[in-house]
Amino acid sequence: MAELFDLTLTQAAEAIRRREISAVALAQSLLGRIEKLEPTLKAWVTIDREDVLSAAQQRDEEVETGRRLGPLHGIPIGLKDIFYTAGMKTTACSKIYADFVPTYDATSVTRLKQAGAIVLGIAVTTEFATADPSPTVNPWNPAHTPGGSSSGSAVAVAARMCHGALGSQTGGSTCRPAAYNGAVGLKATYGRISRYGVVPVSWSLDTVGIITRTVLDAATMLGAMAGHDPNDPSSSNERVPNYRAAISGIASPPKIGLIRDFFLERCDDEVRKNTEDVAQRLSKAGAIVEEVSLPESFATCYASHRIVMQVECAAFHQEFFQERADDYGPRLRSTIESGMLIPGVQYMQSQRMRRHFRQEMSAMASRVDALLTPTTPAPAPRDLNTTGDPVFQAPWTSSGLPTITIPSGLSQSGLPLGVQLEGAPFREDKLLATARWCEVVLGMDMVPPGANGK
Amino acid sequence: MVTVNPKGSQEELSRELIARAAEILGQERAEAIRATLSDAAANLLLVSQNLPHREEEPAFFL
Numbered sequence A: 001m002a003e004l005f006d007l008t009l010t011q012a013a014e015a016i017r018r019r020e021i022s023a024v025a026l027a028q029s030l031l032g033r034i035e036k037l038e039p040t041l042k043a044w045v046t047i048d049r050e051d052v053l054s055a056a057q058q059r060d061e062e063v064e065t066g067r068r069l070g071p072l073h074g075i076p077i078g079l080k081d082i083f084y085t086a087g088m089k090t091t092a093c094s095k096i097y098a099d100f101v102p103t104y105d106a107t108s109v110t111r112l113k114q115a116g117a118i119v120l121g122i123a124v125t126t127e128f129a130t131a132d133p134s135p136t137v138n139p140w141n142p143a144h145t146p147g148g149s150s151s152g153s154a155v156a157v158a159a160r161m162c163h164g165a166l167g168s169q170t171g172g173s174t175c176r177p178a179a180y181n182g183a184v185g186l187k188a189t190y191g192r193i194s195r196y197g198v199v200p201v202s203w204s205l206d207t208v209g210i211i212t213r214t215v216l217d218a219a220t221m222l223g224a225m226a227g228h229d230p231n232d233p234s235s236s237n238e239r240v241p242n243y244r245a246a247i248s249g250i251a252s253p254p255k256i257g258l259i260r261d262f263f264l265e266r267c268d269d270e271v272r273k274n275t276e277d278v279a280q281r282l283s284k285a286g287a288i289v290e291e292v293s294l295p296e297s298f299a300t301c302y303a304s305h306r307i308v309m310q311v312e313c314a315a316f317h318q319e320f321f322q323e324r325a326d327d328y329g330p331r332l333r334s335t336i337e338s339g340m341l342i343p344g345v346q347y348m349q350s351q352r353m354r355r356h357f358r359q360e361m362s363a364m365a366s367r368v369d370a371l372l373t374p375t376t377p378a379p380a381p382r383d384l385n386t387t388g389d390p391v392f393q394a395p396w397t398s399s400g401l402p403t404i405t406i407p408s409g410l411s412q413s414g415l416p417l418g419v420q421l422e423g424a425p426f427r428e429d430k431l432l433a434t435a436r437w438c439e440v441v442l443g444m445d446m447v448p449p450g451a452n453g454k
Numbered sequence B: 001m002v003t004v005n006p007k008g009s010q011e012e013l014s015r016e017l018i019a020r021a022a023e024i025l026g027q028e029r030a031e032a033i034r035a036t037l038s039d040a041a042a043n044l045l046l047v048s049q050n051l052p053h054r055e056e057e058p059a060f061f062l
Helices: A011-015 A022-040 A050-066 A106-112 A151-158 A175-181 A215-225 A242-250 A271-286 A296-327 A328-343 A345-368 A395-400 A428-442 B010-025 B029-033 B032-050
Strands: A044-046 A076-080 A119-121 A164-169 A186-189 A207-210 A255-259 A288-290 A370-374 A403-410 A416-422
Touching: A011 A022, A011 A050, A022 A050, A022 A076, A022 A119, A022 A151, A022 A296, A044 A050, A044 A151, A050 A119, A076 A151, A106 A119, A106 A164, A106 A215, A106 A328, A119 A403, A151 A164, A151 A175, A151 A207, A164 A175, A164 A215, A175 A186, A186 A370, A186 A395, A186 A428, A207 A215, A207 A328, A215 A242, A215 A403, A215 A428, A242 A255, A242 A428, A255 A271, A271 A370, A271 A403, A271 A416, A271 A428, A288 B032, A296 A328, A296 A403, A296 B032, A328 B010, A328 B032, A345 A370, A345 A395, A345 B010, A345 B032, A403 A428, A416 A428, A428 B032, B010 B032, B029 B032
Parallel strands: A076 A119, A076 A164, A255 A288, A255 A370
Antiparallel strands: A044 A119, A164 A207, A186 A207, A186 A403, A370 A416, A403 A416
């Protein structure tokens, strides 16, 4: 058998269910992996080894007693350091929240635990999930950014320190780091996963993200967390399909809408070639690939997104900022200060524009099984002072549409490339099924060279 | 208060934002965030020049 940390989430859960491995052995394997790689990669804020092993022991006892097991039984999961975890520090990697210990779990964390998951540890985020880079490095090349803001979550999954992790996305904070590190990143429809107990950046944009190594793993985690939460005013009542069943039920090759305008104009040659190659390979495998055009409202989506994000971020931080402005990183500080200056009328106009944008984007996405774009304009930049460019991810966050990035190759410099598939609102079932079909055709299984040593 | 004139220029709006920043944050901070305010001016102008149909309502929680 492969090293236990090499198993995918789904494989590990199946092995525990069949009693081929124990949850304790799995946790030990991941903890050993973390011990080995963490000094270089700096992906974690907190790992409580004793708590993890104790929870794993409890899961094993539950297996022995024949208790009904959840889909994540015994699986250790990483949490970005903005998810409330009762009794554990949730610092948002900031000075402001340095000593904050929540008294309750975020709803997403509660639901993961109900599905049998174990909290493996708290993963590094950029400060308050915004743009000041974290100390985490890219396992493919430590001179390149791992992306952000879910830097630790993406690196932990890519380097096989955990099977799945939670991130979040306000601009591109789940899909960009996932792509930069060669992982799968899923941003569900806005309202699909509860935001309750997640430190906000911008209430009307923030979406919980999932980072895994495979589409099936992402579907399993989504299934565990999706569904209405009365504690989150933006939580949706939409029915939750069986995502795993949807994936296995795909009968015919999908219809994919390739977006060339803007995305293939704004990317570098290598990314453009990779995306065109992907479209060709999918087509050869039987997919119907047709070009689709962006709606008119796309032209202003970045402006409205930025205005909304700055104003809501300033509103959340107002009280802390009045007392402790010097405790903020430079980029976040300027975001808050800019947000304070934006007139309320323009904020409202931006929210009106977003609604119109969502309607047009939803109509476009509904005509196909999934849209296809590159995830990022270029591979991870060789610059640790940036988390990269959110320009290809932000439109999907602003419109609230679900999107998933899957690995699609390596650049000449040996860095991961990704393509992004986007779906209609609340059709993650169709999006995941399409992504799984594409994943099989592309056949990528990425292991960073820096994390290869066993 | 900053007023956004859809027929104005980005430079004019940027100057207005910087002046307002100096009033409430001080001259040093206003200078420090000059580039961010220039971007904000471009965004504000674009939004004011492309207003949605009058019957379009806002969506906070999509």
